[in-house]
Amino acid sequence: MRAKVLVLGGNFGGLTAAISLRDELHGDVDVTVLSDRDHFLFSPSLIWLPFGKRDRADITFPVAPTFEQAGVEFVVDAAAGIDPLGHIVRTVSGAEHHYDYLLIATGARDRPDAVEGLRQNAYSITTLDGATRAGEAWRAFRETPGDIVIGATQEASCFGAAYEFLFNTSYQLRRAGLKRRTRITYVTAEPFLGHFGIGGLPHGEKLLGMFLKKENIDFRTDTALETVDEDAVVTTGGERIPFRFAMIVPPFAGQEFLTATPGLTNPAGYVEVRDTYQSLLFDDVYAVGLAAAVQAPWTTPTPVGVPKTGLPTERMAHVAARNIAAQIRGEAPADHQTFGEIPAVCVMDAGNNGVLILADRMLPPRRHGVLVPGPQNHAFKIAFEKYYLWKMRAGHVSLP
Numbered sequence: 001m002r003a004k005v006l007v008l009g010g011n012f013g014g015l016t017a018a019i020s021l022r023d024e025l026h027g028d029v030d031v032t033v034l035s036d037r038d039h040f041l042f043s044p045s046l047i048w049l050p051f052g053k054r055d056r057a058d059i060t061f062p063v064a065p066t067f068e069q070a071g072v073e074f075v076v077d078a079a080a081g082i083d084p085l086g087h088i089v090r091t092v093s094g095a096e097h098h099y100d101y102l103l104i105a106t107g108a109r110d111r112p113d114a115v116e117g118l119r120q121n122a123y124s125i126t127t128l129d130g131a132t133r134a135g136e137a138w139r140a141f142r143e144t145p146g147d148i149v150i151g152a153t154q155e156a157s158c159f160g161a162a163y164e165f166l167f168n169t170s171y172q173l174r175r176a177g178l179k180r181r182t183r184i185t186y187v188t189a190e191p192f193l194g195h196f197g198i199g200g201l202p203h204g205e206k207l208l209g210m211f212l213k214k215e216n217i218d219f220r221t222d223t224a225l226e227t228v229d230e231d232a233v234v235t236t237g238g239e240r241i242p243f244r245f246a247m248i249v250p251p252f253a254g255q256e257f258l259t260a261t262p263g264l265t266n267p268a269g270y271v272e273v274r275d276t277y278q279s280l281l282f283d284d285v286y287a288v289g290l291a292a293a294v295q296a297p298w299t300t301p302t303p304v305g306v307p308k309t310g311l312p313t314e315r316m317a318h319v320a321a322r323n324i325a326a327q328i329r330g331e332a333p334a335d336h337q338t339f340g341e342i343p344a345v346c347v348m349d350a351g352n353n354g355v356l357i358l359a360d361r362m363l364p365p366r367r368h369g370v371l372v373p374g375p376q377n378h379a380f381k382i383a384f385e386k387y388y389l390w391k392m393r394a395g396h397v398s399l400p
Contacts (some may be wrong), residue, residue: 002030003328006089006099008079010035010063011043012310013105013289016317016397019070023398024325027071034089034097036078038062040392044310045385046125047164047349050135050247051172056128059385061393070395079106082261084282101284101324104271105317108252108290115153115250117228122149122246125165126158134247145178146244149233151187154224155251157305159188159196162249163208164349169247170215171351179216185241186212186219187233187248189302193221194371197307198344198362199298201369211350211373224302251305254291266293276333277320284327286320289313294339297363310388312342312362314397339363347381354378 007018010033018033045059067074077091082102089097110126112119123134141148150169152162166186173179190196193212194204212219224236225248232242254269263281265271271287272280279285287293290313294306315337323333340363348355354377359369391399 002028003100004030004032004098005101005103005324005328006097007031007033007103007105008035008089009033009105009107009289009291010037010067010074011040011105011107012313013107013291013317014103015040015063015066015392015395016314017103017105017288017321018067018072019395019397020318020321021324022071024321025328029325029328030073031071032073032075032097032099033063033067034075034077034079034091035063036076038064038076040066041128042385042389042392043126044161044381046128046131047161047168049128049131050123050125050138050165051168052135056132059389060128061389066393066395079255080257082258082264082285084261084264084279084285087284101327102286103320103324104258104285104287104291105289105313106255106258106291108270109255110250111155111253112250114155115225115228115248117230118153118225118248118250121228121230122233122248124250125161125247126249126252137245141245142176142178144244145173145181147242148182148184149187149241149243149246149248150184151220151223151233151247152189152249153251154189155303155305156189156249157197157252157307158249159190159304160307160309160346160348162186162188162247163196165247166217167211167215167350167353170217171353184215184217185243186217187223187225187235187241188219188221189224189300189304191222191300191302191304193219195300195304196357197296197304198359199296199364201357201359201366201371204371207355207371207373211355222300222302252290258291268293270294275336275338276323277316278323278333286324288316288320292316292339297340306339306363308339309346311345312339315342344369347377347384349378349381352378354381356380
């Protein structure tokens with residue numbers, strides 16, 4: 001009887017792992033993907049959606065045809081609980097899915113309630129619905145402009161998106177002739193500009209400082225938020241920063257249903273994994289991407305999270321797929337790579353400019369790292385978006 005592998009989640013990690021596993025075993029495995037949605041979302045492009053530069057159709061595609069072509073069963077249903085001893089996943093519809101191996105790629109959920117008033121009074125771009133609501137608010141803001149606050153709360157990890165939205169906001173204001181009528185403030189938990197949740201890179205603080213100065217953007221680093229009022233953010237230090245429009249990236253947490261399995265997750269709901277991406281407790285359970293716990297090699301005065309973006313998620317998914325394939329063949333998992341060892345490659349868009357971020361490792365200690373600014377990076381990001389959506393829609397997950 002062929003092994004049954006159940007994958008929870010069908011986005012970056014889930015789609016990559018499911019198809020990679022079929023390829024590793026030349027189709028001699030039954031793979032089922034269980035997801036709470038029927039589409040793939042290229043989340044890096046959410047920074048453009050509020051400004052009308054993208055819509056849902058531009059950055060999503062239905063995944064059922066992709067999985068069908070790859071020989072992977074696809075079920076739209078949300079996981080509700082895991083019985084790792086019985087090898088069963090139960091769903092919100094009441095269905096039960098049995099597995100020999102389980103891979104968790106369920107991403108993360110926003111925690112807007114981590115700061116009082118954040119949910120009610122600010123917008124975010126970390127989800128498709130959130131970015132859509134931010135776009136509605138942005139259009140209203142353009143009719144009656146005023147001060148803007150953009151930032152990321154304590155324990156947030158998606159700092160790159162905050163910077164991208166910040167600089168795109170400045171660019172859009174200038175294009176609309178509103179730049180002189182607004183004051184923008186960037187508020188972040190990062191200990192310094194350009195930390196990004198990965199410890200920073202050489203000259204990054206200076207470069208980001210130059211960008212902010214050029215755009216006449218004020219900033220606060222090492223800052224935690226106490227509340228977000230209807231018209232101002234209030235820091236834990238008591239400063240009140242007024243706004244007419246606010247986009248604040250919240251902290252993330254693992255999916256709630258995962259925490260019901262004793263020993264599977266840490267208190268934040270992320271699955272504790274080894275460098276094979278196996279659960280610490282269960283040899284036949286894996287987790288990749290945002291769902292996997294990562295321990296940063298530092299502490300900061302104001303807590304910050306570690307970003308788990310598309311590239312490292314893909315790398316984790318490939319490692320996990322190779323190790324599951326090894327177990328199915330009766331071998332020990334032999335592919336090892338910690339999150340910190342994965343190379344860092346990221347393009348930060350800035351409207352008509354940008355920064356290419358390269359480093360040999362996601363987390364320190366590093367041998368080298370560099371930030372390359374320039375308008376070519378804006379074009380590069382657009383080209384990469386189109387390439388990546390084509391690649392994933394076609395199921396070419398082995399391509400870089």
